[in-house]
Amino acid sequence: MKKASLWTLLLLFFIACTPTDQTSDQPTAMDDIAERYVKLMLEIGQYESDFVDAYYGPEEWKPEAKKDTFPSGDFIERANSLISQIQSVEGDKDRKFMLVKQLIAARTKVETINGKVYPFDEEAKLLYDAEAPSYPESYFDSLVLDLENALPGEGNLTDRYNEFVNQFIIPKEKIDTVFQTAIAEARKRTMARYDLPENENFVLEYVTNKSWSGYNYYQGNSQSLIQINTDLPIKISRAIDLACHEGYPGHHVFNALLEQN
Numbered sequence: 001m002k003k004a005s006l007w008t009l010l011l012l013f014f015i016a017c018t019p020t021d022q023t024s025d026q027p028t029a030m031d032d033i034a035e036r037y038v039k040l041m042l043e044i045g046q047y048e049s050d051f052v053d054a055y056y057g058p059e060e061w062k063p064e065a066k067k068d069t070f071p072s073g074d075f076i077e078r079a080n081s082l083i084s085q086i087q088s089v090e091g092d093k094d095r096k097f098m099l100v101k102q103l104i105a106a107r108t109k110v111e112t113i114n115g116k117v118y119p120f121d122e123e124a125k126l127l128y129d130a131e132a133p134s135y136p137e138s139y140f141d142s143l144v145l146d147l148e149n150a151l152p153g154e155g156n157l158t159d160r161y162n163e164f165v166n167q168f169i170i171p172k173e174k175i176d177t178v179f180q181t182a183i184a185e186a187r188k189r190t191m192a193r194y195d196l197p198e199n200e201n202f203v204l205e206y207v208t209n210k211s212w213s214g215y216n217y218y219q220g221n222s223q224s225l226i227q228i229n230t231d232l233p234i235k236i237s238r239a240i241d242l243a244c245h246e247g248y249p250g251h252h253v254f255n256a257l258l259e260q261n
Contacts, residue, residue: 029089030096033082037099039063040078044106048113051106054255056220072114079107101129169233178236179204179228182243190248197222200256202247206230214242216251222259224252 039061045052046066055062083103086096108126112118124130144157151160170178183204190196202216202224210229217225226246228234244250 028091030086030091033085033089034095034099035061036078037082037103040075040082041102041106044075044110048109051109054218054220056218056259070114072110075110076107079103079110105129165235166233168235168237170236170239172230175206175228175230175234175239176204178239179243182240183247186240186243186248190253194249194253194257196253197256197260199223200252202226202252204228213238214246216246216255218251218255220259222256224255226252 038057041052042055042061043063043066045055046063047070083100086099086103089096105127108118108123112123118126121132124132147161148157151157151164153160153163200222203226205225205227207227207229208231210227210231212229213232213234214226214228217227219225224247228242246252
């Protein structure tokens with residue numbers, strides 16, 4: 001699964017681009033801010049390998065070399081400065097909102113890399129702009145009861161559940177066949193709804209020793225590398241899930257359309 005956080009979803013070239021309704025070829029204050037934002041993110045990414053998920057902007061924007069020590073204070077100061085500047089500029093509210101949220105997430109990540117610890121709910125809000133739901137215990141009791149009534153057999157619920165789902169584990173020698181079939185169907189349905197670049201494509205690899213089950217590395221030019229972790233058993237439903245989530249209409253399509261537009 002893709003690591004879902006604001007700071008790791010930095011499709012930097014897209015965010016730096018000017019809005020489509022801009023009529024002048026002259027750079028705007030927001031364009032200047034966005035360029036400095038991208039350069040800041042690329043600098044931070046030198047110290048955290050998962051920080052920048054995909055970058056296909058100008059090569060000259062990439063930093064030349066990182067410092068011997070992590071310059072957290074400089075990164076935080078620059079993020080705060082950009083947030084202040086964005087809020088003083090007139091213009092596209094959506095673009096300003098997105099950049100501010102990204103900068104807050106980046107600043108928070110820098111702080112946590114540097115050792116700062118936030119309570120879970122606060123960190124989730126700062127990094128993901130999300131609030132975890134809170135349910136009473138009775139809510140979970142009702143879900144357990146639904147499972148009890150739905151699953152066949154008798155005895156311990158955990159054992160019955162495992163026995164049921166293990167019927168759908170894909171034998172290792174059939175994993176590629178199942179994934180290629182799921183991808184082909186997902187692509188067919190996606191193509192019926194979206195006009196994708198003619199050259200879009202991705203390479204599928206099977207890997208081990210990863211902390212995730214699947215990951216899309218967008219390469220630019222409508223190309224992706226999708227890796228599937230085969231360390232753990234893969235069920236049929238997970239193959240369909242990953243084919244859609246990483247490929248069609250997931251991260252691969254999302255990134256290709258961002259680049260195209």
